[in-house]
Amino acid sequence: MKKILLAGIILMSAFNVVGQNYYISQPEGFGAATTGGGSATPVTITTYTDLKAKIKLSTPQVILISGTITFSASELQISEVVTNKTIIGLPGARLINLKQTASGSGILNLKSGSSNVIIRNLIFEGPGAYDVDGRDNLTSEGCINLWVDHCEFQDGTDGNFDIKNTSDNLTVSWCKFTYLKPAVAGGPGGSNDHRFSNLIGSSSTDAPADGHYSVTFQNCYWAAGCKDRMPRSRNGQLHILNCYYNTAGVSNSNALGLGGGTNNLTCYVENTNFAYVGTVYKNYNSSDGGTVSLQFDGCINGVSNVGTVAKPSYSYTVLPVNDVATYIPDATCGAGATLQVTAAGAMSSCGGSLGIADKAIKLGIKYYPTVIDDVLHVDLSNKSIGTASIKIYSLSGQNVFKYSNKLSSNNKLELNLSSLATGFYLCNLQTDNASITWKIIKK
Numbered sequence: 001m002k003k004i005l006l007a008g009i010i011l012m013s014a015f016n017v018v019g020q021n022y023y024i025s026q027p028e029g030f031g032a033a034t035t036g037g038g039s040a041t042p043v044t045i046t047t048y049t050d051l052k053a054k055i056k057l058s059t060p061q062v063i064l065i066s067g068t069i070t071f072s073a074s075e076l077q078i079s080e081v082v083t084n085k086t087i088i089g090l091p092g093a094r095l096i097n098l099k100q101t102a103s104g105s106g107i108l109n110l111k112s113g114s115s116n117v118i119i120r121n122l123i124f125e126g127p128g129a130y131d132v133d134g135r136d137n138l139t140s141e142g143c144i145n146l147w148v149d150h151c152e153f154q155d156g157t158d159g160n161f162d163i164k165n166t167s168d169n170l171t172v173s174w175c176k177f178t179y180l181k182p183a184v185a186g187g188p189g190g191s192n193d194h195r196f197s198n199l200i201g202s203s204s205t206d207a208p209a210d211g212h213y214s215v216t217f218q219n220c221y222w223a224a225g226c227k228d229r230m231p232r233s234r235n236g237q238l239h240i241l242n243c244y245y246n247t248a249g250v251s252n253s254n255a256l257g258l259g260g261g262t263n264n265l266t267c268y269v270e271n272t273n274f275a276y277v278g279t280v281y282k283n284y285n286s287s288d289g290g291t292v293s294l295q296f297d298g299c300i301n302g303v304s305n306v307g308t309v310a311k312p313s314y315s316y317t318v319l320p321v322n323d324v325a326t327y328i329p330d331a332t333c334g335a336g337a338t339l340q341v342t343a344a345g346a347m348s349s350c351g352g353s354l355g356i357a358d359k360a361i362k363l364g365i366k367y368y369p370t371v372i373d374d375v376l377h378v379d380l381s382n383k384s385i386g387t388a389s390i391k392i393y394s395l396s397g398q399n400v401f402k403y404s405n406k407l408s409s410n411n412k413l414e415l416n417l418s419s420l421a422t423g424f425y426l427c428n429l430q431t432d433n434a435s436i437t438w439k440i441i442k443k
Contacts, residue, residue, distance in 0.1 A: 022333045023349030024173065025370050026439055027118075027147040028316040029216025029239060031171030034147040036086030036118030037062040039371060039443065042345035044090075048075050060084040064345050065122065071097040077106030077135050081113040082143070089122035089151075090341050097137075098127040100184065105157035106135025112142025112166050120149045121339040121347070126156040128181030129196070129227075131189030134158040142166035144208075152176045152336040153197070159229065162199040163215060168208040173218040176336035179225025195250070197226050200233035204261045204288040207235040211263040216312075217243055219319070221328050221335035222277075228254045230277075234261030234288045239312050240269045242319045244328040244335075245277045253278040260290020267294045268309045271321040273328075274301040281306075300324075367427070371441045374418040378429065380411040389430045390415065392440075400425070407431065417442060 027034055042062040045051050048071060054063050055078065063085065077097070097107050107124050110117060124137035134157040140146055142165045153160035153175065160177045163170060177197045185192035200213050207213065214237045222230040226247045231238075236258070247253040255277045258265055274280050280303045285292060295309040296302030298321050319327065328334050333349060340348045366379040380388055384407055392401035403415060420442045428437045 022174070022327070023339060023347060024149070027149070027171040027173065029171040029173075029218055029241075029312075029314060030169045030214040030237075031145060031147045031216065032314060033169065034116055034118055034145040034171070036060075036116060036147070037084055038086075040086075044343070048072070048078075052078050052080070055082050055085055055087065056080040058083070062086045062088070062345060064088050064090055064341070064343075065093040065095070066090045067092070068094045068096060071099070071107070073099070076104060077109055079109035079111055081111045082117050083114060084116050086118040086120070087122070088120045088341060088345060088347070089337055090343070091121075091339075093121065093337070094123040094125060096125040100127045100130045100132065100134070100157055102132045102134045105132070106139065107137045109135070109139040109141055110143040110146070110167075114140070114143035116145045117143055118147045118149070119151060121151065121337045121341055123152045123154065123337050124156075124160070125154045126160075128155045128157070128184060129179060129194040130157055130184040131187030131191040131194040132157065133189045136160060136162045138162075140164070140167040140170065143170075144168050146170045148172045148175060150174045150335070150337055150339050152178070155179050155181045156197075158194065158196075159199055160197045162202075163213060164199070164202040164206055166208050167213065168210065169214050171216045171218060172220060173216075174220065174335045176221045176223055177226055177230070178223040179227070183227075193227055195225055195227035196229040196232070197222060198229050198231035200231050200238075201235050201261060204234050204259065204290070207261065207263055211235065212237040212265075215239070216241065218316070219243065219328055219335060222247060222255070223329070224248045225250060226253060229257055230255045232257035232284075233267075234259040234265060234284070234290070235263045236261075236265045236267065238265070238267040240267065240272055241316065242270070242321075242324055242328065243272045244275065244324050245273065246275045246329065247277050251278065254282045255279065256281045256294070257284055258282070258292045258294060259284030259288025260292050261288050262290060264290040265292050266309045267292070268312060269294070269296045269299055269302060271298045271318055271324065272300070272302070273321060273324040274299065275325055365429070365436070367429070367438060370439065371443060372417055373443055374416060376415040376417055376427070376440065378413040378415065380407060380413065380431070384411075384431045386431050388413075391428050392417070392420070393426045393428070394423070
């Protein structure tokens with residue numbers, strides 16, 4: 001397994017974190033090193049022209065998309081080298097391209113040379129599947145370190161979200177893939193039902209510099225209308241975690257289409273629910289060559305393993321498989337563009353919670369901000385009991401801050417962290433009835 005550059009993620013294994021919020025502030029998995037535009041001052045855009053201009057700037061940017069941007073007849077797929085960018089949709093933000101021609105289709109392409117990009121809380125809407133060898137709603141043609149989170153992909157002409165060429169180290173979390181419009185038959189590409197969602201690697205020889213596409217799909221939902229490629233991959237190093245498959249209304253759908261390719265492929269499928277799908281695994285070795293190693297761990301309706309695959313070495317949170325069908329497709333909080341985003345770019349979940357680690361949230365405990373100048377605020381509700389103990393740990397595991405005090409009826413703590421050096425830290429809060437760990441950045 002590739003080593004993740006953000007070494008502090010490893011420290012998460014030291015804590016008993018058994019659940020996670022619908023909202024996560026940083027990526028886990030292969031894309032964990034992605035930081036996007038960082039602390040750049042957010043700018044809000046409302047037009048195609050502004051979006052294209054902002055994403056190709058060489059400087060770090062945090063770009064907020066407001067409202068619906070519908071591509072005109074003359075506005076083609078935005079295809080640019082994109083570096084150090086965070087692109088966030090305000091609630092309801094949508095990018096729409098309804099052109100079904102090969103040259104006119106597609107929404108956003110991250111060209112070779114792109115790096116360190118975050119895309120969150122956006123709806124990508126295409127015109128419906130039509131096999132004209134067209135373009136996808138989102139394509140990573142060559143982005144290294146990419147995090148796509150809480151996005152919904154609808155009705156791509158060729159596909160919803162494809163990964164190819166020099167792309168590597170990606171995390172796709174809390175995303176929903178669906179086809180709501182009927183497929184158009186008779187395209188020159190040959191398929192009459194090209195509702196093919198996600199392709200990784202465009203051929204058996206296509207691979208990034210190190211030979212394998214390292215991609216984590218976490219808490220994703222392949223939903224109604226998806227026919228195939230969930231994902232289809234060769235030359236891959238894949239981790240499919242806590243995902244939900246329910247392609248209602250599609251007969252003979254195929255979930256995992258895997259071929260070895262010239263460099264072989266590994267896929268570790270963990271705590272995933274294949275609730276409704278025609279075929280869980282389709283083998284493409286006859287056309288792609290190489291070997292596939294595929295392992296199912298704690299899955300519902302998984303199939304037999306093919307060889308063995310080592311469990312991913314990075315640290316990550318795992319949702320119990322029996323909860324996947326409840327939390328992932330939740331229309332208000334689950335996969336898709338369901339985050340709450342303020343006009344200033346501050347993000348949170350809908351307020352729902354998952355697992356034991358979110359007791360603090362259920363009790364109304366709040367902590368803010370996650371990027372700190374000097375003061376960390378922790379509001380403890382009157383439902384919290386006992387003694388509040390807060391410990392902050394450096395990336396090396398050193399305890400750099402301690403606080404402990406008996407709770408009163410309504411505690412609002414202001415913890416002065418001005419003495420801490422700039423960097424990433426982990427905070428752990430313990431009370432008699434709550435336990436939660438979260439990440440902060442000290443500016």
